[in-house]
Amino acid sequence: MVKLSELEVGKTLGYVYGPVSREGIKKYASASGDNNGIHINDDFAVQMRLKGVIAHGLYSFGMVARALGEIGDLVKISGQMRGMVRPGDDWIITLTVKSIVGDLVEFETLEQSKTPIRIEKDGKIVKTFEAHDREWITEKDIAQDLIKTEEVAEGTLFYRLRTAIPGTATLRLKNGH
Amino acid sequence: MGQTEEEIKQSEMYQIFVGKQVNKDIHRMKGNRMVEFAEALGDLNPKYVDVGVKENGKPDYSKIVAHPAYPNCFTVNAAFDLLGWKFPLKEGQTEATPFVLSFGKVLHTGQTYDYSNAEAPIVHGMKLYTTGALEKAYIRNKRLWLQMHLDTHTKDGKLVVQTTVYTVFREGGFTTEY
Structure with a gap:
């Protein structure tokens, strides 16, 4: 839990959850009652021209609520599902304090998906991920400079960092939080 | 990007559904x-998952509340309700034109959970009622955009959450001619 006294306008808090798995998506489908095939059936999702299953938008949105719950009690949360999240992705959540009025704290929320693509070492591909194999990365992703790299044990990881759900939220922090 | 003239015309035919109530x-x-x-969200905060045991050995859910994202479960049926919506029969028509052609073409584009007016927390044993209506419907970028507002109440009328759902049907998933 974060104390109210520890927050100030502009302060940023970060949370990482994942990776997304097909098993996790199915568990969410069962828990929410949303068993649309685009989430749980790869063949159906391909028929729907989605190149495989996608996580429920509200599954990803729930992760923002989860992050906010680590700070205080949720009063209101709003988000726009802009980018699909798929198996293998991580959810990267950034919460920025916009205002504090009494015990109510308003945040700007940003959830991004981190999609691993491939690992290269000495200029050669040594490992590929589903995003590479199923061609989930688009020319638009490249044009928008969404492809990033980071060093990992096996070499250089190429991944896409894309906005999934921007939004806002209001929390109530009790005394003592 | 704004609407084309054709999309503005197509949007007009959907206005008969604006204000239409979803099934309670x-x-x-x-x-x-x-x-x-x-647990599906991986949120193991005790206030959501810490189930006790009653003297008779059965689970005691009295100390937990629903996860704040749980109202997703109240919206799924409302969204599926759209599947059954149809345009009124026109003269000479024997079968009504469906609102939705393919549910596989639906994408969830936004959601709001508002607890600011809530009068009670969501707990085990409650009987809740969700009511609501379609607020907006229009076609833009070859997609049908919908906004639905839902209120969820207890049996005695106490509000527990207000939800706004934003969905889009991709091309081929909705009727464009009526």
């Missing part, structure tokens, strides 16, 4: 389902 949905809150939902 009843939810019987069960502690095990509340826990399942929180």
Whole structure:
């Protein structure tokens, strides 16, 4: 839990959850009652021209609520599902304090998906991920400079960092939080 | 990007659905389902999952509340309700034109959960009622954009959450001619 006294306008808090798995998506489908095939059936999702299953938008949105719950009690949360999240992705959540009025704290929320693509070492591909194999990365992703790299044990990881759900939220922090 | 003239015309035919109520949905809150939902999100905060044991050995859900994202479960049926919506029969028509052609073409584009006016927390054993209506419908970028508002109340009328749902049907998923 974060104390109210520890927050100030502009302060940023970060949370990482994942990776997304097909098993996790199915568990969410069962828990929410949303068993649309685009989430749980790869063949159906391909028929729907989605190149495989996608996580429920509200599954990803729930992760923002989860992050906010680590700070205080949720009063209101709003988000726009802009980018699909798929198996293998991580959810990267950034919460920025916009205002504090009494015990109510308003945040700007940003959830991004981190999609691993491939690992290269000495200029050669040594490992590929589903995003590479199923061609989930688009020319638009490249044009928008969404492809990033980071060093990992096996070499250089190429991944896409894309906005999934921007939004806002209001929390109530009790005394003592 | 704005609407084309054709899209403005196509949007007009959907205005008969704006204000249309979705079927009232009843939810019987069960502690095990509340826990399942929180666990599916990986949120193991004790206030959502810490189930006690009664003297008779049965689970005691009295100390937990539903995860704040749980109202997703109240929206699913409302969204599926759209599947059954149809345009009024026109003269000479024997079969009504459906609102939705393919549910596989639907994408969830936004959601709001508003607890600011809530009068009670969502707990095990509650019988909840979700009512609501379509607020907006228009076609833009070859997609049908919908906004639906839902209120969820207890049996005695106490508001527990207000939800706004934004969905889009991709090309081929909705009727463009009527």
